[in-house]
Amino acid sequence: MDAPLRATLLSEKTMARLAEWGEVAVNETDKAEKETVKQIIAGADIAITSWGVPQLDKEILDCAPNLRFVAHAAGSVKGIVSDELYARGIRVVSSARILSYGVSETALGLTICACKNVFAFNEEIRNGGWVEDYSVITELFDITVGVVGCGFAGSHYIELLQAFGVNVLAYDPLLDEAAIAAMGAKKADLDTLLAESDVVSLHAPALDSTRHMINGRALSLMKDRAILINTARGALVDEEALAQALRGGKLKYACLDVTDPEPPAADSPLRGIPNCIMTPHLAGLANNGKLKIGAHVADEIGRFLTGGTLVSEITQAMLATIA
Known part of the structure; x- marks a missing residue:
């Protein structure tokens, strides 16, 4: 080097x-x-x-x-x-395993902040207001978190979630039910995971088979007001479809540490959407x-x-x- x-x-x-x-x-x-x-x-x-x-x-x-x-x-x-x-x-x-720890820890941080509605509350207070209605807060307890991809980052994210009282579904076609159960999750197909999860966190690699795996159809399967976290690769998400889902109120938040391309184009459909939280690919170690x-x-x-x-x-x- x-x-x-x-x-x-x-x-x-x-x-x-x-x-x-x-x-x-x-x-x-x-x-x-x-x-x-x-x-x-x-x-x-x-x-x-x-x-x-x-x-x-x-x-x-x-x-x-x-x-x-x-x-x-x-x-x-x-x-x-x-x-x-x-x-x-x-x-x-x-050193992917070591880098992945930063990724999974960032994913957990984004998960907590999105569930707590921290981003919207911050904006409200910054603009001179205050918040006393906590009805839009979801605690990381007794909800379902879906993990797409159980490699280094996905498996560590599952490990971190064990400290909370949540149900964890995992989709990874390369792992069997026993291997995923040993991590602390339940194996599910992708459609089931999307339909049943309150939070979906992406940890899959960028392959031809995973490109735009989160597309319009996939987003339509997700719960209303669900949260999408992507600290993996921007190519996993169809950003046009995601922008429509966010603007239409389908999702509560999308928290993206990665986009396709990076940085996002000046006219990216995701720029300017209040409930699209974007960070500059910082999840890995810095x-x-x-x-x-x-x-x-x-x-x-x-x-x-x-x-x-x-x-x-x-x-x-x-x-x-x-x-």
Whole structure:
């Protein structure tokens, strides 16, 4: 990774840990150009990658014949892995699980604020009014929360919900009823989840099969005054259909940390809708939180070197179903 990015991800403590295990070569430039990467990775046994690093193709890998492990200090590994990498038996871990904790925690925060009607109350008070009618508040108790996608973020969101007295429905075609029950949820098909949930939180990857999975039909199935949370990918939602549902009063709130595209176009139908709450893709770790990524990478390298069990390994077979 480039030097400015490294400073945000790898603390002095983490760098010291790495130095205990071997010689550490770093990119001192402000870009991870392919030629620079070839120089840094030359002869390496382990490589730490991150955002902005080019794909580790044959040309780069030929510079590192001893490479056996890649620790990706970022989310998706799809931009850096190659068939050549897996063909050489090189193992790969990502930091998606660590990033996902920020996503699921943000989703929970948005869930609580939307249920409590915080956004509308804030606007009322800011404009000089006051609120004494609490009838529009829904406590996070004895309601149904639907979770679409039970990967790292979705499963942690379910875990966080266990602290509240809510019913959790989960839709994930890759998991069976027992696996979802072990998380603390009940498996449901998507239509049932949409129809029965007071809050729907999206945590699915952006795939051809999930594009606009929340469309006009899906929105029509949702309860009147339900809440939609999207901290996953903007492409999951048909934004024109969502804008109509919000303007028509079908939904109480849509809380979107992601849009399609990002940032939303100046004429996006979602801009200017009071009950559409938008944040600038901040749910993943930011600022000091990014140092968790470096600590995680160091932990995984330690486990690799000692023969421990990796917690965030990404196999080639997994690439077709993950973000």
